[in-house]
Amino acid sequence: MRSSIELASVHLRYPVITSGKQQSILGQVARNATFGLIGKNNSGLRIVHALRGINLKLGPKARLGVIGRNGSGKSTMLKTMAGVLHPSAGQLSVRGKINSILTLGAGLDPEKTGRENVAMILSLFGFDRSKMTNVSDEIEEFVELDEFFDMPVRTYSSGMSVRLSFGLVTALEGDILIIDEVLGAGDAHFMQRASERIEKLAENASIMVFASHSRADLKRFCKDAIWMHGGKIVASGPVDEIFDAYELNGDGVPPVSDKVKIEF
Template identity: 40%
Template sequence: MRLGRINRIAEDNDGVVVVRAIDGLDLELTSGDRLGLIGHNGAGKSTLLRVLAGIYPPTAGTIEIKGKTVPLLDISLGMDDQSTGRQNIRLRGLLLGMTHAEIIKKTEEIAEFTGLGDYLDLPLRTYSNGMRVRLAFAISTAVDADILLLDEVLGVGDASFQEKAAKRLDELHKRAEIVVLAIHSSETIRKTCNKALWMDKGKVRMYGWVEEIVGAYEREMNPHRPVSVALNDHFS
């Protein structure tokens, strides 16, 4: 692959247009790390998650992963419209790497969390979009992972379900050894992560402790944010 144009677009020897989505990334995460990915759309965040998940093999360099990796990048992937909710628990569970025994053990807990009741015995095609998302979220977050990869999985369902979802995600984070999260919410990254990676056009802009990186990113995104100074009575 060669790079001959601005903005990471080039042509290979066959004239095929190639976009270098990640370039020169050197990163190591260990147990206890919670990494937040920040940057504009197109910065390479989702591509990085897919490389870590094994969906995209790297075209250069190497990647070494030790532990069970579970990607929650498309929480509805593998669900079947003609199958019932309970059958989809099994289908999606198997896709996420759960064993038959794990699925049997967790089915009732998943069913209770969805709040769908008798609808779980009906085909998925009869569900509203909100019901589908609730079922998909409940299944996906029941999995146990050493390395958890998340891409904008918050904001599902109504307000009451979102509160349940946030608590469930927090429990999922605690069970995982390593979490890598891409989300357009500085508040969530500050709350969840201890490290942050700022990506820009496929390259590392900054990497380090979360407050330092998120703070720098916010200052660049909002350069005209009001600044104030407070003085107390003892200042002279």
């Protein structure tokens, strides 16, 4: 099967809850029943328009880097591609199996040991017993937690949790690899090993999308890059070219281009 990801004018809006009243069904009923006379001030739920018409086509062998300032919509776009968030408008179609590395250190049970956490997640993903042992051993070797691998995760430092989490999610399978800025955590030694591991995954992946603030990392993994600003793709092209333009416009006002390449 040819893997592909296609986004056609994808918009994403999400609510920001700032008050418990916004999560009250009684408040909602009162507002509806009185046509907003009661509690109309409480309904001011703020909506963030995080993606504003994203068009993107990725085919086999696409290696796409994503750059942009904080809050430009990078993570939201990756989460949408990965199927964690769903577009509010527009179309998203994905062919192929996705493996995404979006958040690290979350989704571990603090009371369980590293080994138990790994076993749990692998079983949920449907690994059978023999395969599970192999994969678990491989993760154990990679994370280098030594005796901590058999201790509860609550005893881990945050760096150790990240290592375990990274080892675990990179052991899952998928031919579409979506990675969001995860190489920043951990010590230098681990970062080195982590990027080697990503490289290995990238070799087997059909499509890779990688968000990062590091030119070196982007150049290592990606051919092309897109630059996101204000929830839109504002420029695209070879990594170096885009990164140069991005650095030149560090103040956050990208040149407006109406001919952004969207197929990779």
